[in-house]
Amino acid sequence: MQRPSPGLLYKSFEFYGLPLIRSLTGTSLFMEERGLKVFAPEEEEPDKESEVFFNEKMLNNRDLSQIAVKVFRKRAGLEEEFRVADAMAASGIRGFRYGEYATDLHLNDVNPEAVEAIVKGLDENGIDATVHEEDANVFLSEFGNYFHFIDVDPFGSFTKFLDSTARAANHTSFVGLTSTDNAAPAGSYPTVCERRYGSKPIKNDFMHEIGLRIYLKEVFQNFARFDKCFDPKVCFHERHYTRIMGRVTESKKRTNKALENVxxxxxxxxxxxxxxxRVKECPECGEETQEAGPLWTGKFVDQRFTSEMLEDMPEEWEAYEFLEKLDAEAEIITPYYDIHALASNIGTSSPKRKEFIEALREKGYPVERTHFSPTGVKTDAPIQDLKDVIRDLKA
Incomplete structure (x- = not known):
């Protein structure tokens, strides 16, 4: 379908053949990102209330997402045909950035003011796309097994959009999901977590990794109900949000095999x-243990995938260092340790993370910084050896 002339909104009902065109009201330039112009309704100001519309602090998220999409498209051999949906586009910046790779780009938002800003941005940036003004679930449900990449970036949790996302995902596709509902799966509201996600959390020093793994379990199980296997590629927690990105394949066999990761x-x-x-009594001290789950127990980063992302991402981007951490910690499954918590547990002060890592490596243990915390490390070393290293460093 041909996009309308500048200043007009094209709302496509492709399944019903009922295109609707209406006039575009005033918008103003709001921001530029990576060479792309972003617009907002004239009454919007760049304050806290407009962060839902365009949040500058999500730049790392958008940078990582764009490069992940680029790598997936190349790996999947979809350069000739690549159908993309941004189901909750807001200002449209995510979709604009994916437009470089899409052969069929669809941007949707239920907010009419957002839709107006999207159309203005498409015109100004010279990007071809079909724009929709619908509830995200309704929009995605109209495209069964269609999209090669779907981005869902809501305010709150993405879980209410999982079924429609699974239906709209092609048998070979990539999905990106963002959630800002981190308090519940991180253990601050355990009853809420059990109600929303069917899992029991634990609030401790690595609670954000537990939360990420609860999210991953939820995504995997929702896709599995449609005989589609969700394979995590780049999943992380940063500040106030969690981002889940992974490949989707339509395979009962792969899905059954992956069940071992729950x-x-x-x-x-x-x-x-x-x-x-599941262990009721701690093998180290004999105390009764706490239990979290069900959750994802496998890898949440595919190092082969992130290594390719590092090759494609400009080193001057702030997200590059963040991606390096994700890549380095990818192969270590054990939840991360907080050095301050370990030191406090044995009644001493915390050593510097660099010294702690070097000492563990000298003992032959795999250990890396973790993206979750500036005082955290990923390692498979036994807990007593970790404490002994701290004692030696503080002696």
């Missing part, structure tokens, strides 16, 4: 031991 975490609040299995 399980439980046992954690000892007394000595800080943790392991992905």
């Amino acid at each position: 399980g439980y975490l046992s954690y000892c609040g007394n000595c800080l031991w943790r392991k992905f299995e």
Whole structure:
């Protein structure tokens, strides 16, 4: 379909053949990002109330998402035909950035003011797209097994959009999901977490990794109900949000195999031991353990995928260093340790993270910085060895 002339909104009902065109009211330039112009309704001001419309602090998220989409498209061999949907486009900046790779780009938002700004941005940036003004679930449900990439970036949790996303995802596709509902899966509201996500959380020093793994379990199980396997590629937590990105394949066999990555975490609040299995009594100190789950117990980053992302991402982007951390910690499954929590547990002050990492490596253990926390490390070293290293460093 041909996009309308500048200044007009094209709302497409492709399944019904009922195109609707209406006039565009005033918009003003709001921001520029990576060479693309972003517009907002004239009454909008760049304050806290407009962060839902365009949040500058989500730049890393958008940078990582754009490069992830580029890598997936190349790996999947979809250069000739690549159908993309931004289901909750707001200002449209995510969709604008994906437009470089899309052969069929669809931007949707239920807010008419957002739609006006999207159309203005498409015209000014010279991007071809079909714009929709619908509820995200309605929009996605109209495109069964159609899109090669779907981005869902709501205010709050993405879970209410999982079914429609799974239906709209092609048998070979990529999905990006953002959630700002982190308090519940991170353990601040355990009852809410059990109600919304069917999992029990634990509030501790690595609660954000638990929250991410609860989200991943929820995504995997929702796609599995449609005989589609969700394979995590780049998943992370930053500041106030969690981002889940992964490949979708329509395969009962792959889905059945991946079920082994859904399980439980046992954690000892007394000595800080943790392991992905159901254990009632801590093997280190004998205390009763706490249990989190069900949750995702496998990898949440595919190092082969992130290595390719690093090759494609400009090193001067702030997201590059963040991606380096994700890439480095990808192969270590055990939930991260907070050095301050370990030191406090044995009644001493915390060593510097760099010294702690070097000491563990000298002992032959795999250890990396984690993106979750500036005082955290990922390692498979036994808990007592971690404490012994701290004692030696503080002796």
